[in-house]
Amino acid sequence: MSTTRRFTQLDVFTAEPLKGNPLAVVHDAQGLSDAQMAAFARWTNLSETTFLLPPTQAGADYRVRIFTPDRELPFAGHPTLGSCHAWLAAGGRAQREGEVVQECGVGLVRVRRDGTRLAFAAPPLRRSGEVDAATLAQIARCLKIPRDAIRASNWVSNGPHWVAVMLGSREELLALQPDFAAMGELELGVVAPWPGGAADVEVRAFVPTLGVQEDPVTGSLNAGLAQWLIAAGMMPPRYVASQGTAMGRAGRVHVEQRDGDIWIGGDSVALVEGRVSL
Structure with missing residues (x-):
C-alpha cells in the first residue's frame, strides 16, 4: 500500500x-x-x-x-x-x-x-594524485582534443570517481563535444580559467556512468577540484566556479577555504x- x-x-x-x-x-x-x-x-x-x-x-x-x-x-x-x-x-x-x-x-x-x-x-578525497598516461590518452580521445591541450590533471575522487583535467581556455572547454562511448567508466570533470569573466573558472562534468551524459552543476566535482586547485596554488583560497553554460544554465559554485576546510x-x-x- x-x-x-x-x-x-x-x-x-x-x-x-x-x-x-x-x-x-x-x-x-x-x-x-x-x-x-x-x-x-x-x-x-x-x-x-x-x-x-x-x-x-x-x-x-x-x-x-x-x-x-x-x-x-x-x-x-x-x-x-x-x-x-x-x-x-x-x-x-x-x-x-x-x-x-x-x-x-x-x-x-x-x-x-x-x-x-x-x-x-x-569530504576527504578517496583518491588523488597524478593521472596515468593511458588514462590521459583516453581522456584526450573522448574529448576529441590533442593530448597537449590538457594543461594539468589530477584524480579528485570523493565518492564519485572523479578524474579532472584543466584546459587552457573557457572557449576550448565550451567547444567540447565528447565521444561518450569512448569514455567508458570515466567520470570526468573539465575545468578552464575564465580571466575577467563573471566567475573565475568554467567547469563541465561528463558522467555517462550515472545515466546522464553531462551534469548541469556538480557539487562533488567542484569540491574535488577545489581541493586540488587550491593545494596546487592554481586557484586562490576563495573563488567562484561557473557550470552549466553549455546546457543553457547559469550555475554558480562558491568556494572558500576556511579554518582548514574547503566549503562548497x-x-x-x-x-x-x-x-x-x-
Missing part, C-alpha cells in the same frame, strides 16, 4: 529558477525499500533524487540516500545542499547552532549557512512542493 509523503523539487546552485541543477527530495522516506527508491529515481529521470530519513549515527541531524537513475551514490554535492534546504524548510532543527550535520554514504558531512546560501565541507556553497530555490504517493 502506498503512503503519501512530502515532496520538494528544487533548483540548486542558482538563485534564478531553471538555471541550476534540479533535485527531487522525498521527505519521511521511512518504510521505502531500496527497489522503491531506485524506481522513483528512474521515474523522476533527474541526475539525482534524494530520500530523507532519521539519522543512525550520533551527531547527525538527518540521513539522506542519494540515487541517480542508474544507481545509489555515497555522496553528491547538489543533493547535499538541496536536501538540507528542503529539510530546513520542512521544519528541521539542527542540534548545533549554525551547522547541520548530514549522514550519507561517506559518513557525516557538515553544512553551514553562508549568508543567504548553504555550504558543505568538502550555493543558492537553492524550491520550485515544486506537494505530496507524492509511494
